[in-house]
Amino acid sequence: MVQAIRRIVIVGGGSxxxxxxxxxxxxxxxxxxHGLQVTLIESPDVAPIGVGExxxxxxxxxxxxxGVPETAFFRECDAAFKQGSLFRGWREPAGDDYYFHPFVLPQGYGxxxxxxxxxxxxxxxxxxDLxxxxxxxxxxGRAPKQPGTPEYAAVANYGYHLDAGKFGVFLRKHCLERLGVRYVPDHVTGIASHDNGDIAALHTREHGALAGDLFIDCTGMQSLLLGRHFDIPVISQRHVLFNDSALAVxxxxxxxxxxxxxxxTSTAQRTGWIWDIGLPTRxxxxxxxxxxxxxxxxxxADLRAYVGSEGMPTPRKLTFEPGYRREFWHRxxxxxxxSAGFIEPLEASALALVEMSAALVSDDLPATRADMDxxxxxxxxAFTYRWERxxxxxxxxxxxSRRDGAYWEDNRSENTIPERLRELLALWRHRPPSRLDFHRIEEVFPSASWQYVLYGMGFVPAPGGTRRADPEAAAHYYREAADLTRRMLGALPSNRELLEHIRRHGLQKI
Structure with missing residues (x-):
């Protein structure tokens, strides 16, 4: 139990x-x-799912x-800028409504x-919009920065749209060439255990037994280690979020x-919604x-009606059980x-949870097996809390939503709404979402995001609910937002213009 943690074995590649x-x-x-030994085993027999764009x-x-150069990332991952989400037709039966969930805080927030x-x-x-x-x-269609803005710096906060398949290949190259990761392209055929139940080694088809001190399961929905070997079940969320299938083109x-x-862009449908992500080439x-x-x-048929039947390829079918593991770290x-869980890709939380998980493992990496528990x-x-949020x-x-049909009516049913969300909705009749509701230092979604969705969906506070409102102070920030809008629209290039500049000339290093 005092053994030092020196060998990290990751099973599964992809993002x-x-x-x-x-x-x-x-x-x-x-x-x-003198550093840790990091080994990644990736089966040549298993293709990555390739979603999460x-x-x-x-x-x-x-x-x-x-240490990834942002210019290389854009060029090799078919990446583009993302500044938030647009929701079309989610609120009204006619389907002609819209609202944005942007990545910047409201002007004067707090x-x-x-x-x-x-x-x-x-x-x-x-x-x-206000x-x-x-x-x-x-x-x-504006970009969030100018051609002269250095790598990773921003005029407006931004994330990315990317080709998930190319992203995995790009990261593998970077890890092998720059970071010292040991790569084992092989298929895991068995698992050897210590007497105390810990994993001792993984048996592979071509490379024999690979021993480690900490094993990280990135094997996707099959969850080879945590799910199959340790039998840690998924806590289903199908009673809350019904979506369990996707067709992708x-x-x-x-x-x-x-x-x-x-x-x-997320456009509501009769029994779900359609995502639309723009990359430079498709x-x-x-x-x-x-x-x-x-x-x-x-x-x-609904997807073809959205895309237009002409030229639409045969879609790829994906199925998933909405939920997350009872435990994420066992022994x-x-x-x-x-392998830890999956909820529908609304609001693109999948890669964000990967980032949070990897960061916490690295930041809090135990020095010895005795520290690991x-x-x-x-x-x-931390992650039970995050998945719940x-x-x-x-x-x-x-x-x-006020949309018609059984799917939307079932989603509004009281018994499908988590108790904590019901309580928050009652509180928010009398005050906006705030830091009082989301008090952890690293919340998944800040209170501003809850405000954008809450009021985008037409939530109306009770009369006199915002008791400390100061119309003059608010009007000042509305004018500030409008002034920034005018200036930025006049100064920022289009998304395509900036991406073409990056392809040809690159971005400045910080």
């Missing part, structure tokens, strides 16, 4: 495996003779942390109550100079739906990525 390998290797000097702004910090004066005098204007400049940048642009969207489009409320054939094994309890507490935040998008 989850290579991001985790890169984080630990960079932080713990795997390329140095949207990221949060946190990915900028992650890539910079592991300095003034922006909600009461908006309701009193500007309710005809979407909340995000309090933030970023929805207007997205609407005009890649669609070319009509022309080489077609605009590239600055946001992920669009990634998919229909997420509930198999209990529609058939695959009808879901594909000397921790699951990261799909303490670290595991802390990790499990993800479920509640995604459910918020559904519970306020």
């Amino acid at each position: 989850a495996g290579w991001l985790t390998a890169g984080m630990i290797a960079a932080d713990h000097q795997a390329a140095s003779p 949207g990221t949060w702004p946190s990915m900028r910090d992650t890539l910079r942390r592991i 300095e003034a109550d922006l909600v009461g004066p908006w309701q009193a005098a500007y309710a005809q204007v979407p909340f995000a 309090v933030s400049f970023q929805p207007h940048l997205c609407a005009k 890649q669609v070319p642009y009509q022309s080489d100079d077609s605009p590239i969207a600055s946001q992920t 669009r990634g489009i998919g229909h997420v739906y509930s198999s209990a409320h529609t058939s695959d054939a009808q879901a594909e 000397n094994c921790v699951a990261i990525g799909l 303490v670290v595991a309890r802390r990790f499990n507490d 993800v479920v509640e935040f995604l459910k918020l998008h559904y519970v306020l």
Whole structure:
């Protein structure tokens, strides 16, 4: 139990495996003779799922942390800028409504109550459009920075859209060439255990037994280590979030100079929603739906109606059990990525949870096996909390909808709404979401995000609910947001223009 933790073995590649390998290797000097040994086993027989094309702004910090040049990332991963999400047709039966969830905070957030004066005098204007400049940048297809802005720096906060398959290959190359990760392309055939139940080694087809001190399960939904070997079950969330299927396609642009969207667009459907992501060379489009409320054939018909039947390739079918593991770290094994759980890709939380998991493992890496159980309890507490908040935040998008049909009516049913979310909705009748509701230092979604969705979905506070509203202070910040909008629209290039500049000339180093 006092054995030092020196050998980290990661099973599974893709975005989850290579991001985790890169984080630990960079932080713990795997390329140095005195650093930790980081080994990644990736089966040549198993192709990565290749979804998760949207990221949060946190990915900028992650890539910079592991030493990735942003110019190379854009060029090799078919990446584009993402400044938030646009939701179409989620609120009203007619389906002609919209709202933005941008990546920047409302202007004056935390300095003034922006909600009461908006309701009193500007309710005809979407909340995000009034309090933030970023929805207007997205609407005009603007980039979040200028050609002279250095790598990872921003004028407007941004994340990425990317080709998930290319991203995994790019990360593998970086980890092997720059970070000292040991790569074993092989298939795991068995697991050897210590007498105390810890994993001792993994048997492989070509390389024999590979021993380790800490094993990280990035094997996707099969969860080879945590799920199959340790039999840690998934806590299903199907009773809260019904979607369990998706059809995904890649669609070319009509022309080489077609605009590239600055946001992920999520368009509500009869039994789910459709994502639309713009990359430099194509669009990634998919229909997420509930198999209990529609058939695959009808879901594909709805997708074809959105894309246009002409030229739409045969979609790829994905199925998943919405939920997360009862434990994420058990004995000397921790699951990261799909092996830890998966909830529908609304709000692109999958890669963000990978980043958070990899960072916490690396930052809190136990020095000895004796320390590991303490670290595991802390990790499990943190990620049970985070998964619960993800479920509640995604459910918020559904519970306020006024759309017709069994799918939407079931989503509004009281017995499908988590108790904590019901309590928060009652509180928010009398005050906006705030830091009082989300008090952990590293919340998954800050209170500003809850405000954007809550008021984007048409939530109306009780009369007199915002008791400390100061209309003059709020109006000052509304004017500030409008002034920033005018200046940025005049100064920022289009998404495609900046991406073409990066392809040809690159970005300045910081």
